[in-house]
Amino acid sequence: MANGIEGGTFHGPVVQAGTAHISMPAPAPRRRTRRAVLPATVGVVLAAVAVVWALSLHFPGEPVAIDAVDVVNPMPGTSFRLPAALDLSPDGLxxxxRGDYGADGSFAAWFARNDAVWMGYTQIRITLSGGGADTVRITGLEVEKSDxxxxxxxxxxxYAPTGGNGGDDTELMFFQLTEGVxxxxxxxxxxxxxxRVITLKPGEQETVQTFVSAASQDCDFVFRLTVARPGKPPLRKVVDDHGRPFRLAASPEPQGGERAPFxxxxxxxxxxxxxxxxxxxxQxxxxxxxxxAGSAGQGAG
Known part of the structure; x- marks a missing residue:
């Protein structure tokens, strides 16, 4: 997310072209005028660029910058679905x-191309950094669901259920979409x-690991970050999936019965x-x- 520049109105230097006195036959004066204006125009542009560059060094941007947002679900080990029936040949499967996802070689691109949606849970990594002149504190992170x-x-x-907790989750933030807030x-x-409160000094970076789960409904959602600033009201920032909400479908796990709904x-x-x-x-x-785990029924491979 791009940093903005806050401040008043700034005025750059004004460059005025002089008049060149050269004895030449007419209609040379018109040509002399054009040739005198060109260096002056270039000078104004260069001066404006220099002012913007200088201001970018002395007037910081937003208090917190969102440097990266990445889905980091383990594969295999996380279930997902596609809206269309995909009949893969043995070679295609x-x-x-093997991790061969086509010409671009990216699972993320294959996932997006097939309009896939994660099911049951998703892990999202958010990288933040201090973008202002003051030390700030992250005092809250919530998920706001919709649709x-x-x-x-x-x-x-x-369908890829996990066989355990997937590793060390002591630093994960857990969210449940069934909750009101x-x-x-x-x-x-x-x-x-x-x-815990997360503190960010100017230029300091922090990675937040989140685990969002959905048991019974499909939901869209975004994160809302609360930033405490010295001497100013708290700042609220939206963290989304590169300009759109995250999507999470209900878990395919059995809900109150022995048989998963396949x-x-x-x-x-x-x-x-x-x-x-x-x-x-x-299958x-x-x-x-x-x-x-270990109790797949008829047809398990």
Whole structure:
């Protein structure tokens, strides 16, 4: 997100062209005028550029800069779905398992090209830095959800449940989209910012790791960051997915029953803890069932 420059009105130096006195026959005076104006115009432009550059050094931008926003879900190990049924050939599925996502070589590009949506949870890494002249404090981070709805199974499901907690989560901020206000919480459910405040000095960088979950509804959401500034009202900043809301679909896990709801999908691929080696394999959505790690039912690969 670009930094702005706050301040009053600034006036750059004015450059005025002189008159060149050269004895030449007519109509040379008109040509002399043009040739005298060109150096003057260049001088004004260069002076203006110099003023803007000088101001950028002496007048800082926003108190907090959002340097990067990245989805860092493990693959395989996170479920996602596509709106259309994707019938992959054995070679196509093997290429996907090898990390061959096409000409651009990027899973993110493949994910966006297929209009895919993460399911159950998503991990988002936010990189912040102090962008002003003063030390500031991050005193809150919330998720604000919108357009929540319940969707029937359809399209393609890549089902990849995890076999554990996925690693050290002690520094993660947890958010649950089923809550009325999505406050950042610790692993034991306490308010994250009741225990800790993030301080950012000018130019200092901090990475925030978030874990957002959705159990029963699909939702769009953004983060809202609260920044405390010395002698000024708190600042609220929106963190989104590069200009649009994040999207998260409801978990495909069983909700109160033994059988996961796979029957409505046009194509089903299972991986993670639901397969023998973690790689995705094609399954029949009408007959496949899974109720926990190591307990895949008929047709498990």
């Amino acid at each position: 093997d290429a996907l398992n 929540c709805r319940t969707n029937a199974p359809a399209g393609t499901l890549f 999505g406050l950042a919480r610790t692993t034991d459910g306490d308010s994250y910012f009741a225990r 029957e409505g999908y046009g194509a089903l691929y299972i991986g993670g803890a639901a397969s023998r080696d973690g790689r995705f394999t094609a 029949d959505a009408r007959t496949f069932s899974f109720s926990g």
